[in-house]
Amino acid sequence: MKVLVIGANGRVGSLLINRLAAQHQVLAGSRNPNSENVVDNVEHVFIDLLSDVDTIAESMNGVDAIYFVSGSRGKNLLQIDLHGAIKTMQAAEKAGVKRYIMLSSVFALQPERWKESFPSSLTDYNIAKHYADLYLTTQAQLDYTILQPGALKEEAGTGKIETNVTSPGTNSIANVVDTLVAILENHSTIGKVILMHDGNTLIDKALNQLG
């Protein structure tokens, strides 16, 4: 498959393109090519989330699936994490790309859980992710999967997670990336919102137990 990763230079994106490149042709979407992360099967494509929908759609020619793993880390939540994300959904529709996998955040669709689960400094971030996820689940005409891990840790992956989680927990970036890769191959994840943290269940098994 030809897979576009939007936010290719981030902590998740840079590992994700390496993992995907073992099986797929990967387009690493970002404003700047990452000269430190040159991998076979990976080609840089210019994507600026401040561009308009039509311009973003031009980067999606011939693409079979899109990952959105970008984020402004609190610096531009309205224009990047919210509106930027939704413009990529609209661009995917225009470009005829059906499969869209969103990296979100645990409880992004459950505002009633925010106060007990997060410091108030994360409220703005949660709101931005909330309305991006809400658009994807209610407005966009895409074969979406939304992955919602809690806090990301730079730790070695274990290949084991839990899904349908009820507390934020923590996630090694490698486990999140391996779950994102497995979602692409697992069509039963289409139309699902997957809450996860590190755990004791093999990733493939955890995805098949979603119900």
Place this chain on the structure above:
Amino acid sequence: MKVLVIGANGRVGSLLINRLAAQHQVLAGSRNPNSENVVDNVEHVFIDLLSDVDTIAESMNGVDAIYFVSGSRGKNLLQIDLHGAIKTMQAAEKAGVKRYIMLSSVFALQPERWKESFPSSLTDYNIAKHYADLYLTTQAQLDYTILQPGALKEEAGTGKIETNVTSPGTNSIANVVDTLVAILENHSTIGKVILMHDGNTLIDKALNQLG
């Protein structure tokens, strides 16, 4: 009617409660009562847009119609102008209040017009208003009207406006307030998004020409 104005202490809200009080029982919703604006038929009700939906809904007991004219003036766009606004829609649904009149901003539902119409410093504001209006028109189960004027000016009102406008233009606050009042009485405005600026047509006539 019993009418709740959310954002009663703002430039629009304070004039709006005075105008409404001539015909209606008015609840002036804000965090603090405005001791400088004491009017017959107006009672203060505590509303904090950072509260949860259930708490906000408690302020809506027995209310027949709601105006949302609040805004953070760029200081808290995610929590006030976007999420705060949407929580009041959800609270209205919970409280069984059907009629909901939103003060928005011209072209809030047309992102393709922003670049040519506004300085980039307004982009964050437009995004917040966009997703609030989008929620109201697609997700909320309310008898809404959205009024979208361009820039507001502290000028005398003329009682004359244009609707279905194609450029931002300017608006005297008094004209905007008189249009908001007229919308409440005019059931043909339900389900409509009204773009306006000052003009040459009497407000009632302009509202009846919306098509």
